[in-house]
Amino acid sequence: MKDKSALYASVYEILRRIPKGKATTYGKIAKRVGINPRFVGRILSKNDHPEKYPCYKVVRSDGSLGGYTINGKVDPETITIKRRKLLEDGVRFNKDNVDKSSLV
DNA sequence: CCGTTGACCAGGC
């Protein structure tokens, strides 16, 4: 993993490894691939593949959903979709935050 | 080339 494009692939690979009913955080991924947390979000927002990778399984360390962008879409509805998809996967919620017991 | 930006994080108040 030297190329920056490989970095993207690493992040997506991690998303695929998330078990059903679980979510992960930007910070955990960042540590895993060795980059800063901000860049994780940047990767997902600019180069995500919503049909192939569960980018919606990534939330903030405090359990809040953070953001959710699809193909440059910045509508407030997308964040609602993110929450619904997490629920469909069996991730437990505590009000508007992901239950920490559902984090990996 | 340099300043700003960002799907963040941890710490302090």
Next chain:
DNA sequence: GGCCTGGCCAACG
């Protein structure tokens, strides 16, 4: 419990 600050580091204009 919420808001502010500093730090992080690649990408963008």
